[in-house]
Amino acid sequence: MCGIVGLFLKDPALEPKLGAMLTEMLITMTDRGPDSAGIAIYGHPVHGQAKLTVQSPEPDKDFKGLADDLSALIGAPVTGDIKDTHIVLHLPADRLEEARAALAGLRPSATVMSAGEGIEIYKEVGLPKDVAARFGLGKMPGTHGIGHTRMATESAVTTAGAHPFSTGPDQCLVHNGSLSNHNSVRRVLKRAGMTFRTENDTEVAAAFLTHKMHEGANLGEAMEATLTDLDGFFTFVVGTKDGFGVVRDPIACKPAVMAETDQYVAFGSEYRAMVNLPGIDTARVWEPEPATVYFWER
């Protein structure tokens, strides 16, 4: 199964409530995916600044002094914001790759969840309500966000196997379904220089989009390519620094409902997830067409 929720705000007045709205949607989707939950939340980029969201199985040990250690190594100011098993490191955007490389040496057991100017990804094993509470998701402001509740099929129930997956700066992808050709696509992408952390099929889809965009495709073209190159069942919801997209495979077994008002565009695996959004009773509500790319950008 799996549940997906997504929210792209058009009205800045809702931005302080993004986390609260998304968390409520996420928890409603618990019975579609009680194994693990995750959320990618995008804030307004601060010029020249980047964020590295890092997860560790031993946060007490790994996060202690991490910002200072990293700052010393890259010779630039770094601040850290610890949220349970994750820490968001704020640093100059032009030092992001350097910091990422340094982190691998400094804290080998830590994992980068996301990197970019706007994105933060939080994900863990457990019930969505518990995961949301651990990270304080409900209090996070933002411009758009994507959440996922997982019922594992293609790989183990682990933090790394939870969604969203991020394989490029400010990019993320969540997935409901299962891909049947992920091993062969992974081999092709590995030869093209992409690296993988898991055996998970969704990570392949995320990397596929990143690779396509790296080759020059825009997000819409990259999403279009999933329809020809990826085999299996999928509803994908994709986030970028300033955009939000949806695509379903041509058979479209995996459910999807969208709603749009003057204030937001919302996605839910089921209508249930959206019933508490403001103005939902008068929103345009529809089921996205199979094999059709939908995309919104600010």
Add this chain to the structure above:
Amino acid sequence: MQVFDLEAQGLRALNATLHGLSGQTNETAWEIVNPRGSHAIAVGVDAPVDITVRGSTGYYCAGMNKQATIRVKGSAGPGVAENMMSGTVIIDGDASQYAGATGRGGLLVIKGNASSRCGISMKGIDIVVHGNIGHMSAFMAQSGSLVVLGNAGEALGDSLYEARLFVRGSVKSLGADCIEKEMRPEHLLLLADLLKRGEADHLAKPGEFRRYGSARKLYTFNIDNAAAY
């Protein structure tokens, strides 16, 4: 009018209450408020009652319905009126995938669009869709009629048996063994009745439709293969 607040009273209480109704009941008019996209609303009703759902529903609303008239004042999730036996189900908005799947009787009316697999394996149900239907609709449909005022998606009527398909708009493609057939006077009469009962006679006329059915060329139609079953 009996009003049932689904949010306050819960789904099991709702369906248990509706299952408790019989042909003798005086409580013939029901309104369900706060459906909030919940699953399995008014499933398995077997009494000649009128039920109105004030809002959108989730999976399997009105499944296995017998006798009742169930109206959804919103859109319906996947599997609405699945395996309906008799009665009428009317969706004011859109219906998600496999609406009316395996239905054996009764009438399903969808005033918006239906998505993929509408009427899949239908076995006697009549379905009237005011808008469009998605791909693989009426797949292996056995009997009953599917009337579509709008357009049909890919692979309409794949591997169908005796069901009658009427489409007013375009058909993206026909499925295996599905062909266009001549519209004879009896079909126009049938359509007129279905449009009237489907609250669509003010929207379309029987002469505007084309009829599709089985070419009966698949393996299953060859008498020499009867022993295989």
